[in-house]
Amino acid sequence: xxxxxxxxxxxxxxxxxxxxxxxxxxxxxxxxxxxxxxxxxxxxxxxxxxxxxxxxxxxxxxxxxxxxxxxxxxxxxxxxxxxxxxxxxxxxxxxxxxxxxxxxxxxxxxxxxxxxxxxxxxxxxxxxxxxxxxxxxxxxxxxxxxxxxxxxxxxxxxxxxxxxxxxxxxxxxxxxxxxxxxxxxxxxxxxxxxxxxxxxxxxxxxxxxxxxxxxxxxxxxxxxxxxxxxxxxxxxxxxxxxxxxxxxxxxxxxxxxxxxxxxxxxxxxxxxxxxxxxxxxxxxxxxxxxx
Numbered sequence: 001x002x003x004x005x006x007x008x009x010x011x012x013x014x015x016x017x018x019x020x021x022x023x024x025x026x027x028x029x030x031x032x033x034x035x036x037x038x039x040x041x042x043x044x045x046x047x048x049x050x051x052x053x054x055x056x057x058x059x060x061x062x063x064x065x066x067x068x069x070x071x072x073x074x075x076x077x078x079x080x081x082x083x084x085x086x087x088x089x090x091x092x093x094x095x096x097x098x099x100x101x102x103x104x105x106x107x108x109x110x111x112x113x114x115x116x117x118x119x120x121x122x123x124x125x126x127x128x129x130x131x132x133x134x135x136x137x138x139x140x141x142x143x144x145x146x147x148x149x150x151x152x153x154x155x156x157x158x159x160x161x162x163x164x165x166x167x168x169x170x171x172x173x174x175x176x177x178x179x180x181x182x183x184x185x186x187x188x189x190x191x192x193x194x195x196x197x198x199x200x201x202x203x204x205x206x207x208x209x210x211x212x213x214x215x216x217x218x219x220x221x222x223x224x225x226x227x228x229x230x231x232x233x234x235x236x237x238x239x240x241x242x243x244x245x246x247x248x249x250x251x252x253x254x255x256x257x258x259x260x261x262x263x264x265x266x267x268x269x270x271x272x273x274x275x276x277x278x279x280x281x282x283x284x285x286x287x288x289x290x291x
Contacts, residue, residue, distance in 0.1 A: 040254070040290050040291045041287075041290055041291075042253070042286055042289065044073045044074055044263075045073065045074075045266065045286050045287060046072060046073065046074030046076055046100075046101075046266065047070075047072045047074075047076070047265060047267075048076045048078065048103075048227060048265040048266065048267035049067070049075050049076060049077055050103070050267060050269070051267050051271060051275055051278065051279055052067065052275040052276060054275065055275055055276060057081055060083060060091070063276075064091050064092070064095055064097065065095050066276055067095075067097070067279065068095040068096060068097050070280045070283050071287060072266075072279075072283060073098070074097065074099065074265070075092070075098075075099050076099065076100070076102060076103065076130075077099055077102040077103065077124070077126075078102070078132065079103075085120040085121075086123060088124050089123055092124070092125070099125055099126060100125070100126065100127045100263055101128035101130055101225060101263060101265070102121060102124070102126045102128070102129055102130065103131075103132035103169065104117055104129050104132065105133075106131065106132070106133050106134060106135050106138060107131050107135075107138050107148055107152075108135075110131070115158065115162075117129065119162075122162065122163070122164060126164065127165055128165045128197065128199070128224070128225060128263075129159060129166055129167070130166075130167040130168065130169050130199050131152070131167075131168050131169065133169070133171065134148070134173075139173070139183065142183065142186060145178075145183045145187060145190075146190055148187070149186060149190035149191045149196075150190070152166065152187070152191050152195075153190075153191055153192050153195050156191070156194075156195030157195055159195075160194070160195060166195065167196065167198060167199045168187060168191075168196065168197075168198055168199065169201060169227070170198070170199075170200065170204055170205060171201065172204045174208070175205065175208030182210075188219050188222065193222055197222065197224040197225070198219075198222045198224070198225075199223075199224070199225040199226065199227065200212060200223045200225070200227070201226070201227040201267075202226055202227060202228060202247060202249075202252060203230065203239055203247070204227075206231055206247055207237050212255075213252065216255050216258050216259040217258070220259070220260065222259075223261055224260050224261065225261070225262065225264075226259075226263070226264055227265050227267045228264050228265060228267070228282070228286065229242065229247075229266075229267050229268060229269075230242045230244055230245030230246075230282075231245045231246060231247055232245045232246060239268060239270070240268075241268060241281040241282050241285075242266055242281070242282035242285050243281070243286075244281070249286075249289060249291070250289060250291035251291070253289070253291045254291045264286070266279060
């Protein structure tokens with residue numbers, strides 16, 4: 001299995017490479033959001049394709065088809081495996097999928113052909129381009145986080161001009177206090193909500209000892225996307241398929257309107273023994289969940 005740090009480094013280079021292969025963008029197509037009916041069920045469940053990255057590497061088209069066959073309506077990319085934006089869009093269209101979001105690598109991706117990354121994303125149909133991870137070198141001090149927040153505002157402004165939304169995806173390190181403050185709070189307070197959205201990873205914020213509900217209360221409307229990942233009740237806090245752990249998704253999703261959630265993406269970093277099997281288990285749980 002490819003670990004996330006290795007994958008993210010490769011992703012940053014791959015995204016820029018795909019962007020450099022773009023011609024002119026097609027018209028922006030407004031993608032449907034994960035509207036939640038009043039009865040309290042999800043009518044659109046997405047998959048972060050990092051979950052099935054090893055399958056994608058071996059069989060890109062076939063894996064996308066199998067993801068659609070499970071019942072997923074949306075996907076979130078984490079690399080295009082050498083495919084051009086037009087080719088990616090064609091595979092999605094053949095399988096009745098949309099890709100409202102994509103991870104673009106670490107913050108370094110914002111200084112590498114950001115305009116071309118935006119252009120490529122628009123061809124595929126992305127509405128959100130998301131920094132997936134911060135390297136250790138990028139986040140040594142609180143001042144680093146302040147500088148990152150400022151750079152996110154700049155990137156978000158460029159994305160907004162192009163009709164795309166910039167967002168940030170957390171792990172648990174943002175909830176480790178530095179100088180008496182939580183770095184995640186710095187990012188929230190210093191970024192402009194009109195320019196920067198948050199993709200809240202429900203596993204990592206829980207592992208970091210914080211409550212998603214509390215953040216929804218303090219920063220309503222900021223969390224336009226969520227990663228739906230579960231955690232078991234063991235001291236090791238292992239990642240498990242959604243519905244097999246202890247995270248109370250019904251309670252979290254009941255606060256979806258306050259949070260501002262538009263998209264729900266299943267993810268499992270290291271699913272065993274089958275990534276597609278893990279995705280199917282999680283999908284079936286969420287498709288039947290009432291809240």
